[in-house]
Amino acid sequence: MRTQHKVGATLLAIGMAVTLAACGRGDDNGGNGTAASQAPEIDTEGASGDITVWAMGAEGESLSVLADAFMDEFPDISVEVTPVPWDAAHDRIVNAIAGGEVPDVTMVGTTWMGEFAALGGLEPTPANIDGGQFFEGAWNTTIVQGTSYAVPWYVETRLLYYRTDLGVAEAPASWDDLKAAVASMQESGAEWGISLQPGGTGAWQTYIPFFWQAGGEILGEDGTFTLDGEPCVDALTFYDSFFEEGLTPPAAEDVPVEGRFANGEIGSFISGPWMINVVEDAGTDPAAYAVAHQPTEAAGTSFVGGANMAVLADADNKEAGWAFIEYLSRPDVQVTWYETVSALPSVQAAWDEEALSGDERLSTFGEQLEDAKAPPSIPTWEEVAAEIDAVIERVTVGDTTPEDGCAAMQEAAAGIGTGQ
Amino acid sequence: MSTLAPARNLPPAVPASESGGQALGGGSHWWIYVLLAIGLILLVGPFIWMVLGSFKTTGELRQVPPTWWPQNPTLANYEDLFSRLNFLGYFFNSTVVAAAVTAGNVIFCSMMGYALAKLSFRGKKVLFGLVLGTLMVPGMVTFMPLFVLVANIGLVNTHAGLILPFLAGGFGVFLMRQFIGGIPDELLDAARVDGAGEHYIFWRIVMPLCGPAIATLTILTFLGSWNSFLWPLVVATSDTMYTLPVAIALFATGQQETNVALLMAGSVVVIMPVLLVFILLQRHFTQGIAMTGIK
Amino acid sequence: MTGRSDAVGAGSSASTAGQSPRRQELIAWSFAAPFLILFLVFMAGPILVAFVTSFTDFRVTDIRNPLAINFAGLDNYLDVLADPRFQKAAANTSVFVLVGVPLTIVLGLAAAVGLNQGVVKARALFRVGFYLPVVTSIVAIAVVWRLLLGTEVGLINGTLSIFGIDGPGWLSDQRYALWSVIAMAAWRNLGFLMVIFLAGLQTIPRDLYEAAKVDGAGAWQRFRSITLPLLRPTLLFAAVITGIGYVQFFEEVYVMTQGGPLNSTLSLALYAYSQFSFGNYGYTAAIAFVLFIAIAAVTYFQFRVLRTD
DSSP states (O other), X not given: OHHHHHHHHXXXXXXXXXXXXXXXOOOOSSSOTTSOBOBOOOOOTTOOEEEEEEEEHHHHHHHHHHHHHHHHHOTTEEEEEEEEOSTTHHHHHHHHHXXXXXXXXXXXXXXXXXXXXXXXXXXXXXXXXXXXXXXXXXXXXXXXXXXXXXXXXXXXXXXXXXXXXXXXXXOOOSHHHHHHHHHXXXXXXXXXXXXXXXXXXXXXXXXXXXXXXXXXXXXXXXXXXXXXXXXXXXXXXXXXXXXXXXXXXXXXXXXXXXXXXXXXXXXXXXXXXXXXXXXXHTTOOGGGXXXXXXXXXXXXXXXXXXXXXXXXXXXXXXXXXXXHHHHHTSHHHHHHHHHHHOOEESBGGGGGSHHHHTOHHHHHHHHHHTTEEOOOXXXXXXXXXXXXXXXXXXXXXXXXXXXXXXXXXXXXXXXXXXXX | OOOOOOOOOOOTTOOOOSSOOOSSOOOOOHHHHHHHHHHHHHXXXXXXXXXXXXXXXXXXXXXXXXXXXXXXXXXXXXXHHHHHSOHHHHHHHHHHHHHHHHHHHHHHHHHHHHHHHHOOOTTHHHHHHHHHHHTTSOGGGGHHHHHXXXXXXXXXXXXXXXXXXXXXXXXXXXXXHHHHHTSOHHHHHHHHHTTOOHHHIIIIIIHHHTHHHHHHHHHHHHHHHXXXXXXXXXXXXXXXXXXXXXXXXXXXXXXXXXXXXXXXXXXXXXXXXXXXXXXXXXXXXXXXXHXXXXX | OOTTHHHHHHHHHHHTTTSOHHHHHHHHHHHHHHHHHHHIIIIIHHHHHHHHHTTBTOOGGGTTOGGGOOBOTTHHHHHHHHOHHHHHHHXXXXXXXXXXXXXXXXXXXXXXXXXXXXXXXXXXXXXXXXXXXXXXXXXXXXXXXXXXXXXXXXXXXXXXXXXXXXXXXXXXXXXXXXXXXXXXXXXXXXXXXXXXXXXXXXXXXXXXXXXXXXXXXXHHHHIIIIIHHHTHHHHHHHHHXXXXXXXXXXXXXXXXXXTOSTTTXXXXXXXXXXXXXXXXXXXHHHHHXXXXXXXXXXXXXXXXXXXXX
C-alpha cells in the first residue's frame, strides 16, 4: 500500500518533469511512408451503435465538443468520451489491452505506436482514409512494419525560439549561422545564447533533428540501426560545441526556461508550439521574440510529434469508431479543434484555412511540418532513446568524445534490437 | 517507509502520558524553542509555498526569480478545480474507497492478527512469514497480473474493483498481531472460563483495548488509499470512477507542459482530509506506536 | 523476522484449553478466513505470477498471448547482476541507506527530545508541522526543492553568492546530487521518526531523571545513560522501518533527478521502474525479487545487530 502510494505519487510527478511523453514516434523506414498497406475499405456510412473514446489530458475533455457535433450528424451513433491523464495513459492502455477491457477508439501518443501495434492491440487503418492528406512525417508515425495502424490527429514540431532584441536580425539559416547568432546574443547581454538539453530524459528530441540535418537516418535500408557514422559525429560534435564554448547552461536547469527567456537571460531555445503561450504567460513581450525554421545543412529537418487516433483490435464497434475518426480528419473539423485547444492540425488542407494561414508564427510551424520526421515505430524505441539520452549526457559533460559517443549509441541500440 | 518492525509483546497497561517523560530532565529552555522553531519553518516552508502558489497564476509561478507572495492573488485555480472537475463526484469516490479500504483493513487485519496472536492452528508461522514477505516485494510487478485478475472477475470500473485488492494488507496484520500479542492472556482466559465464545471475546474485549493501534492503522491506511493514483487510473475505464488524485492529474498535467498553479491548488485540496485525519487522531497515534512494543 | 511467535504460542494453548483441538482450529480459521481469502487472491496470487514471470522472457509485446512466452531460467537474474546500471544503482542505494538512515534517525531523535524536554506549549503545532512533509505530495515538495537547489537560480546558491561564494550544482553535479537527495529524504521523513521517538520517550519514567539530577548528572549525561539505553527498542524499530523504506527509495529521485546526472542518483527501484516502462516485464520481476532479497537481508541484519534481548 505504501509502495502503491509511492508509485502513484511519482507517476503524478511525471507531468512535472520534461518527460519523454508521447511525442514523436513515427516510422522513418526509408522515408517514403505513404505507400503503406491498409485494411480494406469499410462501410462507415451505415455505422451505428455506441462507442467509447479515450482522449488524454484536458484536451480530452474538450473533445466532447467535437463529439457532440459528430452525434448531430450521425444520430445513430452515440459517443462517450473519457478523458485520461497523460501521465499514466500509456500504462493504462497497456493494462487495458492485457485485461481485455478496451475502449473502441483511443488517442495514442506517436511514440507508443510501435509497441501497441507490435503486440497486436490496434486495427489497421481502412483504405477509406487516405494517408496522403496528412503531413508525411505524421502519417509515417502510424506505420509499423509497413502497415498503418492509426490516423494522425494533431501534430507538433520543434522550432528555434529566439529573442529579436538581442542583436539577431534574421533567422539563422545554417548551422554556422546558428552558432554565430547564439554567440552574438551572448555578447549582446544574454547570459546564455541558447538553452539546449544537456542530457536526461528527452534530450534525444533536441539532438536527433541535428542528426537528420546532417543526413543521418536512424534505421538503414535493411531495418537495422545506423546511429553512428559521419552524420552522427558531425551532429554530436556540433551539439557538444555549444557546451564546450560556453554558449548554453552546462547543467540541466530545473527552473523552467521560459522565465529566463522572458527576462532575456536566455537568448534562444528549441521547442514546440505550446511554448508560445508558456513564454508569453511568463512575461515575454510578443514583439521581442520570433520563431524560426530549423537550420539547414544536408536538410532542415525537425522533429514531429503529436497524437494519433486508433481503433483497438478488441473493440466492440469498429465501424462506428472509424466513422468518428474519419470525421475528425475533415479539414474544417481540424480547424475547429485548433480553435478550441490550439493543437496544430495534421491534415495539410486545414492549414489553408484562414485561422491558420493568417498567423505568421503558425505558418512557420506549418512550413517546418513539411520537413519533419519522427523516429521509427518500433517497440523498443523508448529503451533505445534512453541510451541515446545517456550518451548525450556523457558527451556534453565531457566524459566521452563525440566519436566514442556515436559508437556507444550504435552498440547499445544494436544490443537492444528493433524488436521486430 | 513501508513497514513496522516486529517488536516485543507489550502489556498495554503502560501509561503513555503526554506531559511526562522529559528526556533531558530539565525545565523549558528558550533556545530549544528557537531551534525547534527554525526546524519548523524549514519543514513547513514548502507547504506554505505550495499554499501561496495555489493563489498564483502558472505564469507567475514560472517567473525567475521566483516570488513568495502572490502578485495578483487569484482564486481562479480553485474555481477551476471545483467547476471543471466534477469535484463532488471525485471526492465521493475517493472518500468511499479510502473509507472502505480503511474499515476493511481494520476489521480483517485485526481478526487475522487475533488469530495469529492468540489462537492456535496449523501453518500459523508459515502464514505469518508469507504475509510479512509480501510486504517486501516492490509493488509494481504485481500490477498487471492484478489488473488482469480484476478484469476477469468483471470488476473493472466499479468501486469494488477499487477497494477489494487492498482490503487485506500485510501491514495491518503485522501491526495488530504485535499489539494484540501484548494483551495479557489472563484477561482472555478469564472470559473463556466464564463461557464466552472467541468471537465475543474478540469484539467485546480485545477490540476495545486496541484503540491506539486502530487509530494508527486508520491514519496510515487512509493516507495510502486516499493518495492512490495509479490503480484508480487503470481500473476506472470511465471518468465516473476517478478518484481525486487522478482528476487533478488530468487537468493539471498536459502532454508537454504542466499547469503548475492548478497542480498546487489540487495538492492543497488533496492533502486536507489526510491532515484532518492526522490532527484528529494524532494523540492516539503516539500512544499507538508506543504500545506496539517500543518498550 | 518471525522469531516473535514463541511467546505468543505459549499463550494461545492455555487460552483455548477446554475445547477440542479441531474446534479450536475451526474457530481460528473463522477469524483468519476473510483476510486470507482476500490476501491470497489479490496479494499473494499476483506476486506469485510475477515471480514466475521472472523466469521467462515476458515482454509487453506478449500481453495478448501470455502463454507464448519462453522459459528463460535464471537468465534474467544473471543479466541483472551483470548489468553495470544495476551495480551502480546498488552502490547508490547502499550509500543512501548507510548515510540516510542514521541521519534521519539523528534528526528525528533531536526533534523529539527537543519537543519533549523543552516545549510545553504548542506541542501539537510542532508535531503537526514536523509531520507535514510526510503527508505533502512529493510533487509539490519537488517543485520547492528544485527552487532551492537550482544551480544558477536556486535560493541556496543565491544566498551563498551574497557572501561571494559560488555554489556548486547541487542537483546537476554528479558529485553532489546523491547527497542532496539524501538531505531531502531526511528532511522529509524526520517528522515520521520524530513521532515514533516521542512515543518512545513517553514511556521512560520521570523519576529516573529526577534521581539522576539529584545525583548531579548533567543533561548530556542523563541523555546518554538514561534516554539512549531505554530507547533502544525504539531505535531498532526506527532503523528497521527507515531501512526498509530507504532500500526502496524511488519518489525522491524520480521527481528530482530521474536518476541523473550520469546515473549518480539511480536507485534500485528507479532502475526497476525504467525497465518496467520499457515493457521488459520478466526482467523487471527479476530485479524486484533481487530487491526483495536485499530488503529481507537488511532487515534480518538490523535485527541481529540491534536486538535488545
